[in-house]
Every structure is written in structure tokens, then in C-alpha cells.
Amino acid sequence: MRWTYTLTHLVHRTPGVGSLTRRVVQMVRNRRFKGSATYWDSTYRTGGNSGPGSYGRLAEFKAEVLNGFVERNAVKTVIELGCGDGAQLARARYPGYVGVDVSPSAIALCQERFAGDPSKQFFLLGATDGYAGAHDLVLSLDVIFHLIEDAAFDRYMRDLFALADRYVIIYASNVDRAPMGHVRHRRFTDWIEANATAWIQIDFIKNRYPFDPRRRDDTSYADFHVFGRRKPI
Numbered sequence: 066m067r068w069t070y071t072l073t074h075l076v077h078r079t080p081g082v083g084s085l086t087r088r089v090v091q092m093v094r095n096r097r098f099k100g101s102a103t104y105w106d107s108t109y110r111t112g113g114n115s116g117p118g119s120y121g122r123l124a125e126f127k128a129e130v131l132n133g134f135v136e137r138n139a140v141k142t143v144i145e146l147g148c149g150d151g152a153q154l155a156r157a158r159y160p161g162y163v164g165v166d167v168s169p170s171a172i173a174l175c176q177e178r179f180a181g182d183p184s185k186q187f188f189l190l191g192a193t194d195g196y197a198g199a200h201d202l203v204l205s206l207d208v209i210f211h212l213i214e215d216a217a218f219d220r221y222m223r224d225l226f227a228l229a230d231r232y233v234i235i236y237a238s239n240v241d242r243a244p245m246g247h248v249r250h251r252r253f254t255d256w257i258e259a260n261a262t263a264w265i266q267i268d269f270i271k272n273r274y275p276f277d278p279r280r281r282d283d284t285s286y287a288d289f290h291v292f293g294r295r296k297p298i
Contacts, residue, residue: 128156147208179202199230238286
């Protein structure tokens, strides 16, 4: 995994490298991909991390938006589905936090990293005895475009809204594109309109650093989409 990541970056940064090399890199990625859960647990278990979106200026931008939202709306309880290695969380200011992930290795990393912080808890996806119930805010940050399988995407979206009491914030792209390796961009707002009719989008915050192919490590396809419950008629 490490060498394919390095080769990909070399391809994008070396003048004169053609599309054939890019296709070879993608073929290797596709051959190694064995499912979303397996892919991410292998990533964390072998020393990988949550990716460039959880570091540097992108992480700072996300923390600025989320910390401000939590403070302005008096949010007390936050649950994140797809907490990863906790790098983004290290910048957060949440009164109470629950992190959930499909990867046992990611959960172990977070439990070790935040062992001295009683305001934070971490659970493996499916261990609902630990995190069931309604939370003020549910977060999905850089997760949806890593859910390749349709069934995994549908379950994930249902969990997002089932766990939310007041707000859901999704940070992701919102376009449909064919899967490539461990990435599949989806127009998730279509799913929400069809399946989460009690919710309405109340805000949209465009990424301060929109995707630039020349700066792949500190730009992103993702924007913030904020949802709240519809008011009773």
C-alpha cells in the first residue's frame, strides 16, 4: 500500500509521465481492494492514516467550521461515523464525543491517543450498546466517497440519520462517478431526499481549498452539507 501511494504522488508530480503509468497504478489499487472495511482496517493496521484531509490546512478548515457550529448551536453530544485515526478529532472542541469506525485498528489508535480524555469514547461499528440513542450532532467527514459497495453506503446513510436528534453534517463530494479503487463519489443528497424526508438541508459551506490536481494533498472535492429536522407543519 505504501509504495502505490508514493508512486501515485510521483506520477502527479513528474512532468512527462503519461496516462499509461496512471492506469498501472489504478490497476494495482483495484486488484488490492477487497472491500471498504478490509481496505481501511489494513490501512491503519499497517501504519497508514486517515489521509491528507485530516492534516494541514484542510484539517484546520474543517475544525474551524465544526467548532464554530458546535458553539453557536449549543451542541452537547457529537457522534462521528468514521472517526479514523483521530487526527481530525485532535483539533475539535466538543463537550462530549463518540467515535465509531469499521476498523478495529482505528478504534485502538483512538483509544490510545485519547486515553486521558473522559469526554471521548470509541466503539467499533455495530457495537450499538455503546452508542445507540439520539445525539445532537452526527458527523460524516471524508467517508461517503470511500463506501464503494451500495449496501454499505445505504446502511451508513441510515445509521447517520437514525442516530441524529438535531443535526447531521456531511463533508463529502456530491456527484456521481464510477468507482476507482477505494474511491466512489456519490450524489448522496438524492438518497436523503428519497429516504430521510424528515430532514432538510439548512446550510452549505463550500470548501476553502477546492480540489486542484496540482495540490492533491491540501485541496479537496468535499464541501460541508448541513441538515436539520424539518419543522412540523
